[in-house]
Amino acid sequence: MPFHHKVFLFLTDLALLLSSVLLALVIRFEGPPPLVWLEGRLWEVLLAALFTLVSLLCFGLYSKVWKYAGVEEVLSIFYAVTAGFLLFSIPVFYTGGIFYPRSVTIIAWLIAVLLVGGVRFLLKVVGLRTRRRPFEKQKRILIVGAGDPAEHVLREIRREDSGYFPVGLIDEDPARRGLRIHEVPVLGKPEDLPDLTAAWSIEEIIIPLAPSGSRSLMRRILSLCRSLPVKLKVVPSFSEVIDGRVQVGQIREVRIEDLLEREAVTVNLSQIASFIGGQRVLVTGAGGSIGAELCRQIVSFGPETLLLLGRGENSIYEIHLELAGRHRHCLLPIIADVRNRDQMEQIFRTYSPQIVFHAAAHKHVPFMEAHPEEAFSNNVCATLVLAQLSQKYGIGRFILLSTDKAVNPWSIMGATKRLAEQVVLCAAPHSGTRFVTVRFGNVLDSRGSVVPTFRKQIEMGGPLTVTHPDMARFFMTIPEAVQLVIQAAAIGSGGEVFVLDMGHPVKILDLARNMIRLSGFDPDRDMRIEFTGLRPGEKLKEELFSDSEEAVPTEVPKLLRIEGQGAPPDLAARLSGFLDGNPSRNREGIVAFLQELVPEYRPSHGRGEDGKGGEGICL
DSSP: OOOHHHHHHEEEHHHHHHHHHHHHHHTTTHHHHHHSHHHHHHHHHHHHHHHHHHHHHHHEEEEEEEOGGHHHHHHHHHHHHHHHHHEEEEEEHHHHHHSSHHHHHHHHHHHHHHHHHHHHHHHHHHHHHHHOOGOOOGGGEEEEOHHHHHHHHHHHHHHHTHHHHHHHEESOOGGGOOEEEEEEEEEEOOOGHHHHHHTTTOOOEEEEOOSSSSHHHHHHHHTTTTTTOOEEEOOHHHHHHHHGGGGGGGGGGGGGGGGOOOOOOOOHHHHHHHHHOOOOOEETTTTSSHHHHHHHHHEEEEEEEOEESSSSSSHHHHHHHHHHHHHHEEEEEEOOOTOOOOHOOOOOOOHSSSEEEEEEOOOOHHHHHHHHHHIIIIIHHHHHHHHHHHTTOOOSEEEEEEEEGGGSOOOOHHHHHHHHHHHHHHHGGGGSSSEEEEOOOTTTTTTTTTHHHHHHHHHHTEEESOOTOOEEEEEOOOHHHHHHHHHHHHOOSSSEEEEEEOOOOOHHHHHHHHHHHHOOTTTTTTTEEEOOOOOOOOOSOOOOOOOTTEEEEEEETTEEEESSSSOTHHHHHHHHHHHHHOOTHHHHHHOOOOOOHOTTTTTTTOOTTTSSOOOOOOO
């Protein structure tokens, strides 16, 4: 508040407080008090006003922006005026009201609360009116829900020049029909959307995301709005926003992850904080989609040192630059190749990491079919190097990031990741290091994945290329995947394979159609979808565990532990023998060796599971 505004408000309060005491005297004497009585007590009137002004100053009422006032500000007015009059009233009540009627003090206090509060309420109303856009320039919206999340959104819309005009609310509870929140009525239920949109000329529908239950509702709303000329937007849940406060500027378009066929994963943050805090942590593949998110989340838990290790200097530079602003003191970027034993041993010896997250891997299925030696070297040999060094240098925990493609693998990529799992399982019983594997499905918005590919195709006007109409995948968001990895690492005692209960797989065709709709187009009219055939090594459907494995619940909801997996006890020796005897590592030798150690592996021989080859997206 500018200084001249504070002075004006101070003088206004002085006049109002003086008036409140004089008006109280008029009420007490049922008319103007006798002049003879009043002449000797005017200083008491002034004293009452001054006591209250000092109280208003102490309670900070001249440093608030009143156009944003709420319940807390109203209470501060009440407390400040009450404190001022209490100070003045002590001598009045102590003398039994001989020199000053006690009733006048009580009446004056009540009038002062109303006048001082009324002026500030007027400032709030004027501030809102001057900031509000003309009615015709405001977007007419409906808000889904009539609970706390909707109330928060309505309050923020009123606080800011949002450009929104909330016409009404819709709620599934019929008992709320006709109720009002901040004077906005509940008009009906979600199924009434088509009629309400037409009757009230609605332009946007806003869904406040609650901690649970929102995704199924989101899919229903999207289905109902499929043919309506409205935009669907969401307000993030409190866990997604800064300082727990939703702001109008955070209202965003619906993202494809909002439509996943399951609710978001919740983790034990305090348990993770005690696991990560004060530790020296190494993340391999720190420049990749998962590795970078691992670094973002790990650094927030206060590690002593976070080693950002990767082979690509640009990606490591980018994640280091992103995190360095607030966490430069604990970050150490390292450019190195995880396959190089000498390099990695020097890093382990120099920095003595206590926790290792191994995220570095080749993941593109069709590319690895063409380059099996790269898949074997990066996914298997690098894991063997890191596992052995972790044992040698007494690393506390080693966490391998795996994939659902390791289950009954059809591709070289999947078979090498399954073998990497076995390397970790084989190392677990023979050292003090806790070796843990975390297996999860496809990650939305990771590099080269289906979502950014579809997004680019939509920007280009289509068509969207889908390999097969029946192709389906398990999906999770990048933050969910990383939360799962860290939580599993925190509870793992060694030798476990963890997997997320990911609900039902999502058809890629449905994903494509939903993304087209979220972009404002009709998939049956505006943008084509082409089927290109499965690419080499691709399966129609993935699995989270095999028939020989059993998923057992853990203490963490939706986090399962896999039992029944095993590894040959002489695996390390057999790997070393293969590497020594096959320096060229040709395709035929790698495929034969993978079949020997991973009996469930079925080589694709350059084709997809449908027996054909195509040019669809990498999954």
